[in-house]
Amino acid sequence: MNDYSKITALYSRLSVGDEDRDGGESNSIQNQKKFLESYARQLKLTNIRHYIDDDESGRFFDRSAYSRMIEDVENGKIGVCIMKDMTRWGRDYLQVGNAMEIFRRNNVRFIAVNNGIDSEKPDTLEFAPFINIMSEWYAKDISKKVKTGIKTKGMSGKPIATEAPYGYVKDPDNKDFWLIDEEAAEIVRLIFRLFLDGKNRNQIAVYLKNEQIPTPTFYMKDRGRGTCKNKTLNEESRYKWNKATLTHILTRQEYCGDVVNFKTTKHFRDKRNHYVDRSQWQITENVHEPIIDRTDFENVQRILENAPVKRPNGDGEIHPLSGLLFCKDCGAKMHIRIDYRNGGKRHVAFCSEYHKGKARNPKCHSPHIMDADLLMQTVAEVLKKIAEYSISNRADFEALVKKCCSSD
Ligand SMILES: [Zn+2]
Incomplete structure (x- = not known):
């Protein structure tokens, strides 16, 4: 049971390797604090106190806030200790083992949220010793941590994409807000109009090519934006519109002014995007000025629904051993x-x-x-x-x- 007279210790740590020291990102102290507070609230834990270390590396255990926390544990002041994940603690297995021993001895309930570890549920501790040894698991931890951080932002109805979609630009005064990029938005409107007029995607591609309209990739690159901004593109493809690009534009709900987060998720091992079920999308309507009328958008979706949706990676599922097996004869994956x-x-x-x-x-x-x-x-x-x-x-x-x- 929780002893409510005791402190609920929330431990946050930021190391150099977190790559988000400039704030606002997943592991920033601010995000860790928010994350831990809301978790403690869910468990109805009160009397919270933050212990925060902002240091160079997780390898040393003489950090001040950490030492203070252990002291408070030894003095019986702390009832529960929560951290976001085991790697907040450092990657030294023996030190982690010692710390867990100190917690156990002092009857402190220990929770590592993202690792699913809670000392009140002994079966969750079974694999705890391995988490900080296996580098593969560490990679997975990083992936999960980043996702949780992104989620905090995405749930608030702000776009988490680093780039505004074709047709929009990021507001220079507020990077969480998009403004209409009139030149590209006009092309988006044209594409919807042609489609609703009965042209299919291949016919629209031919039309745009004949009109010498650059594809979104080229349009964005010309303006120093997009995933290809630092790549050399084949100039011959400048006007090469294709069905996939048009499908992408015709199905982007963002054009109605909505923010749609969590459409895909990256798996830590293959770094590819996997589709997330629509029911888990986080949609916030009417955040931006719309480019396309909602009724028009919905009509387009109805027409498109007859065509099968191509998924880039099978059923979006990935086997736990994927990328870890190598042929004994030739060494290939x-x-x-x-x-x-x-x-x-x-x-x-x-x-x-x-x-x-x-x-x-x-x-x-x-x-x-x-x-x-x-x-x-x-x-x-x-x-x-x-x-x-x-x-x-x-x-x-x-x-x-x-x-x-x-x-x-
Ligand atoms: Zn082989």
């Missing part, structure tokens, strides 16, 4: 595909080198097909054994980890 045969759903790993086919002279001569789900089970069993070992032979395990850490 193993890819994972989903096999829907016989009405089931299996994940199959295969050598990507072999898959290139004979014509491209693959180094590998076997697909090395294997059942990725079965492999996943095996990996889980091994991890469980390691966890059991670390608990029953704690000293041996710590020595082993120390040895591994110092040899690299």
Whole structure:
């Protein structure tokens, strides 16, 4: 149970590696504080006190706020300690272990929100020792942390995209607000008009090409904007409009003046965008001046709905082992595909080198097909054994980890 007379310690830390020291971003102290406060509120925890370290690196444990917090723990002043994730603590497994031991000894409930760790739920602690050792998990942590930070901003109805879409520009006085970029907005209106007049996307592409209208990519690049601003583009493509670009424009709800956040999410391992279900989009209506009338927009969506939506990456799902498997013969990455045969759903790993086919002279001569789900089970069993070992032979395990850490 929570002892309400005791302090709820909220620990925030900003290290150099967080890359958002200039404020406003995911791990800024301000965001961490807000995040922890709202979490504490959810748990109805009162008597909160912030412990904040803004330091160079998470490797040292003599930080002042941290030391003060541990002191308060030892003196029995603290009932609960919450931090955003274990890496706030530093990446030194042994030090983390010591700290957790101090918490346990003093009956302090410990919560690392983004790691799903809560000492009141013992099963969440099972894998806690690994979180700060496995670099892969660290990468995942970074990904999650950034997402949580972005979410705080996105929920407030502000656009989280770094760039305003074609047709808008960021307001120089308020970077969270978009203004109409009249020149591009006129093209957006033209595209909607042509489509509603019955032209299909291929016909519109031809029309825009004949009118010598630069594609959004070129338009943005010419103005030092967009994802290609630092890339050299092939001038021959300047007027090459295509169906995908037009579909993108015709389906952008932002043109009605809305802010739409969380349409895609990046997976930490493959860095690709995966679609998020529409129900989880965060839509705030009528934030900007509209370029397209809402009724027109809705009519366009109705017409488009007959055409299938192409997703860039299958069903948007990613296998936990994706990007981690390598062929034992040729060393190439193993890819994972989903096999829907016989009405089931299996994940199959295969050598990507072999898959290139004979014509491209693959180094590998076997697909090395294997059942990725079965492999996943095996990996889980091994991890469980390691966890059991670390608990029953704690000293041996710590020595082993120390040895591994110092040899690299
Ligand atoms: Zn191979």
